[in-house]
Amino acid sequence: MWFRRDLRLSDHPALAEACGAGAVLPLFVLDPTFADCGAPRAQMLRACLGRLNAATGGALVVRSGDPVDIVPALAATVDASTVFVTKDFAPYGRARDARVADALRAGGRRLRGVGSNYVAEPGTVLKDDGTSYSVFTPFSRRWLSHGIPAPIAPPTAVDWIEAPSDPHPIAPDSAALTAVERWDEFRRAGLADYATQRDLPAVDGTSRLSAALKFGVVHPRQLLADVDESIDGHRVFRSELAWRDFYADVLSRFPRSAWENLDQRFDRLHVDTDAAAHARFEVWCRGATGFPIVDAGMRQLAATGWMHNRVRMITASFLVKDLHLPWQWGARFFMQHLVDGDLASNNHGWQWAAGSGTDAAPFFRVFNPTAQQERWDPTGEYMHRWIPELDTSEYPAPMVDHKVERAEALARYEAIKRH
């Protein structure tokens, strides 16, 4: 069993099938491709691996290197007939798995993909004519009509195969909540009010399960099993999980949309990339724009590896529409700093803000950072929490005039219309 973004034993179809086939070697490969994923995600990975190792009674084998070398070699060492994986639909993962499958085949073995990290496997939510959706709302209706698969039981009494492991990454902080504990807490205290509380960055009104979902510590179908569709908050939460599936589906169909405009008309949008643009970008990264809600978000990200979703939208809108920078700069920065950084959700969220993505925001929807702060952080609690010097002379003046930059953004969008 080659674990990737499915670091759990319960509700794990691929593992269940592997266990049904015989003794199992649990493997994780530290792929150098992901070496620069950023400290928060690297730390989260180490914690997840520590927990997974404990759950296997210390049997987890961790190896560093290219999976194309490591997986077939290890499979040969223990004479495995099959390497089980949870299917990966992201651009790199898909190419990597194709190469590993080829290498295994050369040795008379096979790579067997079972299940995915999503409620509905990318490519399976289709219109009546068999084609894919590109608008969220109809996608989510069809997604719902598929029904939510029930979680499956964890395997019992697994016969783990032992093999030499590279030194294990650091063990987890045992004080941290497990994903299931966090879900129980959120279900009890926050889920019913999610529809109204989820947008307030000063409030702990979101599930905070994004990183657990990213690493597959918990599968979304396990969360959906507890959703009561008669309650508003529950339905809104379910809809957010549908967005996660939707963007994975879109990325799987359009791999190049990870870093390129999905809507190619936006290739012609005038964005700034000169030295002055880099200087503005650096100010945004540092959280020193002089717009408190933007700076608070960037500082929360730097300090904790996480940013409230409402503030992700505000900071993204600011980078794209007030600073006129390429959305890719912001997306890359987020990926380097977010503990939950996920290519599909992150980059398509950025494309939504930029207007270049699926179901994108209308061009005239330009967030006003001051109005957003007044609306969603009315007491200023969030911005003061992250900007201690806010009311002092140390806090910078606004780096741009929003009214002017809004007009500039609209003019630039106007220039690429009708093409």
Next chain:
DNA sequence: TTTTGAGTTGTTCGA
């Protein structure tokens, strides 16, 4: 094939 209704997250302006 044609038609129709709809489309995450907003802002500004003028009555």
Next chain:
DNA sequence: GTCGAACAACTCAAA
């Protein structure tokens, strides 16, 4: 201060 309309036009999905 409040409230509703305008802000484009297009593409998608489904009847």
